[in-house]
Amino acid sequence: MKSVYFLVSILALTSSIVSAYDPSPLQDFCVALNDTKNAVFVNGKVCKDPKAVKAEDFFRHVEAGNTSNPLGAQVSQVFVDQLAGLNTLGISMARIDFAPKGLNAPHTHPRATEILFVVEGTLYVGFVSSNQDGNRFFTKVLNKGDVFVFPIGLIHFQLNVGYGNAVAIAALSSQNPGTVTIANALFKSNPSISSELLSKAFQVDKSIIDYLQKQFWTDNNH
Template sequence: MTRKRTEKGESYPTHVEPAKTENPLGSQVTQVFVDQLPGLNTLGISLARIDFAPKGLNPPHTHPWGTEILIVVEGTLYVGFVTSNQDGNRLFTKVLNKGDVFVFPIGLIHFQLNVGYGNAVAIAALSSQNPGTITIANALFKSDPPISPEVLTKAFQVDKSTIDYLQKQSWYDNN
């Protein structure tokens, strides 16, 4: 990330280089939230750039404090979100190409998958200076301290060995 200084000596990003996507997910999110750009404080907006290798995934996650608008800058993405329990946990999906836009409502679990043959890039605008990010697998299987296997076995209706296996995985965080 290239940075520039204001007259008051504060720095802000001016250019974001393509992120490295050589990781288990094949994607990398470069956040521009209030922590990275203090000038966003009180503005109610933030951004993120998501780089995808071929078949790269931005795994199921949620932003508890912000709606996300995603625009595809390059490539082809399969995107979707799941509605709430009250709405029947309905899945909404779409294949997006360069220039297409999709909205992920505040707090709903959503994902993006590169279904093209080349790299893909998307820009996300969020309706909060700090929308938060909760990656579902990390939250459930890598919490500190761990969630009790008794809770997880009952919630997922699987045996303890399955939960033990999932808790031992190296869940990659692409943020």
């Protein structure tokens, strides 16, 4: 009987792990095709005819990002929308450039865990666990060559605390991780979230919410 319970536990654990990531591919590649005429819906993008696939479908050059924005940081995404060859492969990446004091503002990736590698500079990074885990704050100062992991779906950030520019590379466990920047989602939604609702949620005066909703919220992802 113990062996049965053990087997059930392993199966339950395995199914929970599998459901947290992109479906496993059933072919070598499935290059995304933007022309969806006469195509069927799939969880991802429809595939180009394998006979028409070329090396360029798996290639992209990424330049240093322009950090001349209010946050002083630029995220250059290499998701399936930017690199069609990623379709069905369950992985993507991003280059993040930081000016001094530049910030990749608190955000989440609803479909991916992120692992960050510091190429240059010094970054203060952190994430907050869920309500169930007491909203614990995990933080670290990273230097060149350091690696840090942000678990799937949790709010996290990176701040350049060095005196020069910084560069980091992020790898993500989804072809389409999604990005939800917290401030943008709450104060720049379309249509706007009720200021009365946000006032009660944050337990502040409605005038503060009205002020925040009138601000320009930067989207530094491209």
